[in-house]
Amino acid sequence: MFFRLFLFLSVASSVSAAGNVCKTGNIVNRLVNSQPYYWPATWNETQTAPALEMGQTCSWTVTIPQGYYAKLIINGKTQDSLSIFQTIDAAGNLMRTTQEGMQPYYFPPSKFSVTVSNQAAATFAFRIEWKLLPTLPTLYTQISAIAEVINATNKEYYIVYDSNSGVSLLPFPEDINNYYSLRSTLIFEGGRIQRGNYIGNLFLIYQSGNQYITSSGFDSVVIVNLEASNQTNLLLIQESRYVENLHYVELVPVLNSQYKATINSQIKTSALVSTSSIKQTLIDIQMDDNANITVAYGTPDPMVFDKTYTGLQFKKLLPIMYETPVLTFVLDSGVAVFTFQA
Incomplete structure (x- = not known):
């Protein structure tokens, strides 16, 4: 047995x-x-x-x-x-x-x-x-020189963004090491889900390391979030003609500490961008004295420019405190290393 x-x-x-x-x-x-x-x-x-x-x-x-x-x-x-x-x-x-x-x-x-x-x-x-799938948009809206920031995943929605030249999307996950919740937000080119051209989702856009810009011939984009999460994942939405030639680096503030960010415009014009509501102070920048840096409170368009400075001029202004929904630094050449305090 x-x-x-x-x-x-x-x-x-x-x-x-x-x-x-x-x-x-x-x-x-x-x-x-x-x-x-x-x-x-x-x-x-x-x-x-x-x-x-x-x-x-x-x-x-x-x-x-x-x-x-x-x-x-x-x-x-x-x-x-x-x-x-x-x-x-x-x-x-x-x-x-x-x-x-x-x-x-x-x-x-x-x-x-x-x-x-x-x-x-x-x-x-x-x-x-x-x-x-949802059948009717919850919002139709126009995007122009004024940038818009939305919480991309905190609720279900179906939004159509129209523009005169195309749309740029740049996601900012709450946790840069765990951004799976961005998968629930699907992107379509065109005016409706049913007739739109499916592109992917915000997870894939963030993973690519680049902003997403609608294809030639598409001036509108459909953004659909299928499932709400408790993550504060932000999405920067801009009209593409103002930003299509930029390589973006996302600034991630760290509360109660100093933190750095680097942009490199040796090959392609780069921009440092923040969508944080945290008050942050630029305390140091290392860049060529003769290079130019433009500060914009939103999309880098003349409507929202602060000013363009040479490296030498800008260094003399430090420290500078910023508290704005969208903050952009565009460097025309060389490399810049920023040090912030939040």
Whole structure:
């Protein structure tokens, strides 16, 4: 009897250690009444991620009907340097990770794909839920030389920004090391979700390290936040003709301390920009005495310029206290190192 029990336990253990097996080419359509789809079917998000057998490549293509979006959560971890989890959205944006902690992804129509490729054993599971997209904009507005800053993720909304030349978007996450909540804010070029050209989300824009500017021929942008979060993620919105030639560096204030920021205009004109309401004082700047620096309280346009200074002139004015919703420093050449106190 003991031998039989030992044999059974040994077999059960080997099956469990092997983990789940999957395949390529899976097609997943919206379930009846938009019920969630789970893989594996025995898993749910209250459980730890199950084991995935080593040496597999598996893929799922998920269809999204018009009028819906899909919310994906993945739970899993790879165990070697060659294994990946991958998603590709309808615009071709590719995301690869090696560990997932159920931070949601959001996808518009008409499809997206999920792929896992693991050399060593891994853990892996996911859930997909289909939800209705909003149908009517909550706000139509015009953007011009006056910059606008909104909280990008604190509520659900559907906003259309129109302009005369195109729109620039630059996100400022509350936590620069954890900005997954920016994934819920989708961006479309054009005047409506239904007819717009899906671009991506604010997470991808922030990850790129560059401002997003609408493509040629598109003077409006649709911004849709699908799920509210408690993060104070800000979004700077400007008319593109004033900023399209700038490389932005985001100034991140640190309360009760000194902090530095560097911009480099040796190849492309760079600008340091802050959207913080924190009172901050510029106490030092290292730059060429003959270079020019322009200070703007908003978009760098003559309407909101403070003044353009040479490096020598500007250094003589320090320290300078700033308290403004949008603060921009544009350097015409060379390198500048700023030191602030907040």
